[in-house]
Amino acid sequence: MQVYLPIAEMSVDALLLLGIGFGVGWLSGMFGVGGGFLLTPILILIGIPSPVAVASGANQTLGASVSGLIAQWRKGNVDLKMGGVLLAGGFTGSFLGVQLFAWLRRQGQVDLAVSIFYVVVLGSVGALMVRESVRAILRRRQKGAKPKRLHAHFWMHGLPFKMRFRKSRLYISVIPPLLVGFSIGVLSAVMGVGGGFMLVPAMIYLLGMPTSVVIGTSLFQVVFVAANVTLLQAVSTGSVDIVLTLLLLIGGVAGAQFGAAMGTRLRGEETRALLGAMVLAVALSLLWGLVATPESAFVIGPLP
């Protein structure tokens, strides 16, 4: 069943989009991430123009994260103060990111920039995740492993503007969360992802937040940054395709429920290792797309 996407100005099989949404939703439900990092590259792969894929991906991430946020909010797992600080950084970052995106589009280098961002970010995050989880699995096999400290103290904790985050049981400078929020905001705008897969490790390892509030707070940040990116993309590049977004969401929401049910049956370390491997695979396939000799030596496009 073909459906015409009014902003992408092309027609795509609706079942294919529902299927992609379902698959990504299933994986994201299983691993507890938004899945934007999978969705945008797949959309580009099936021929959706990069600007539309990125902008609609952000919009989809927003929808996919809302239900999670509501659930976490009910359980009281959202640190509003920390979320607010992250968000302040995130708004600034996404604002600059959208400007960067529009500039890249004028230069005709959007496809390249999006791919490089993906390869670098996904490659390093995926590698870190695989390494960390493999170590954890090995450590579990060894008996009598040493208990870990809650978090290590390093230079970051000497920065000024300290603030108390009650729910996270932290007394740290606002600069690191602001920077974390800012960089996630930029990536969110350029890559069309919510950034949950980077935000969660950053909050645990960099900020030292307790795991219980990490998911809720990161969802809080993701929802609002994705909303901001959607709005900014709609205004500055006009490339948000609501038909595409909704089709993906319908599949995604259904898939997420099945994925979540399956995810509870997997061990934490194995889940992380699998997720890391998947992230790495996406990065490698995008890298291949950059290195492989293109079918045509030329590309055409409208004059921006």
Add this chain to the structure above:
Amino acid sequence: MRRIAGALGLLLAALLPAAAPAQPAPPPAAHPVFEELALAPPPGGRPAILPPAPTAPLLVQSPPLLPDAPAPLLPPLPPPPAPVPAPVPAPAAPVLDAPAAATPRPALVAELSQARVEITTGFTGTELLVFGATDRLIGPQPGAGHGDDVLIVAQNAPQPMVVRRKIRVLGFWINGPSARFRSVPGVYLLTGTRPLREMLSADERSTKRLGLENLPLESTGIQDPSYRQALLQLKQDAHLWWEADTPLRIAGARLFSARLPLPATVQTGDYRVEVMLVRDGRVLARQELGFRVERVGTAASIADVARQEPLVYGVICILLAAFAGWMGSVLFRRS
């Protein structure tokens, strides 16, 4: 207008099954008077013959045309009209004013199946039917060489395009030098009774700018013919530019019909269709038709809101996505 189009369609439908083979093939001897008459209309961009007024004479005179296919015997050509009257048919209804025989008969009449192509949310591309009739025989004639030819060109307003060459930097393929083409038709579709090359000489093709090879593509930036070639190739791969390999359909040696393929990626806006009558390597008569490609229904309103009220559209997108996500989680949790 619609009635005339419908009538023409009926006429065509009636004639199509009774195909050409039984054609008596009257000698296509060029009648000097008639040739002169047919030659006159083209000057200027204005269509030589415009519906509805011009189509009327055809209908009035169609009786001689109708028996064409079934009856093997037929007067070869209608009596040539006096050369005195103006070649362009008078807009005043000829049906009432003059007896049918005295009205100059247009050399070429064409019409489109639809004046509007609607892009709905289920749009996957479509075909536009161009059909019409000529006064003299067209297409290959058994034993008597080749009759007149019909050439159809459809295109939309040109727009600027940029062609970039991919270059390899540090092992990566990136978009490198570019050539900018100021006016590139988004869609260019050409078909005819014969391949263009056989119909018109190279000179004629280039002066009339006919055919993909003769599109006026001037570029700034890098001057290299390979960019132009790439543009031609990529546009044809996207089915936006098309030169038919197979001839259009001819029925009864006077009626022609062609289907112009419009892909799903067809741009919205106004399109111009030129139908030309070609004889002995020259364009004798031409008629200009037009159609419009429009988004309708949901697709149209979405695109309109997105362009005119981007802020409102952005907010709607946010709310809709949030609502869909929330709805979905509620629905699937219950079940």
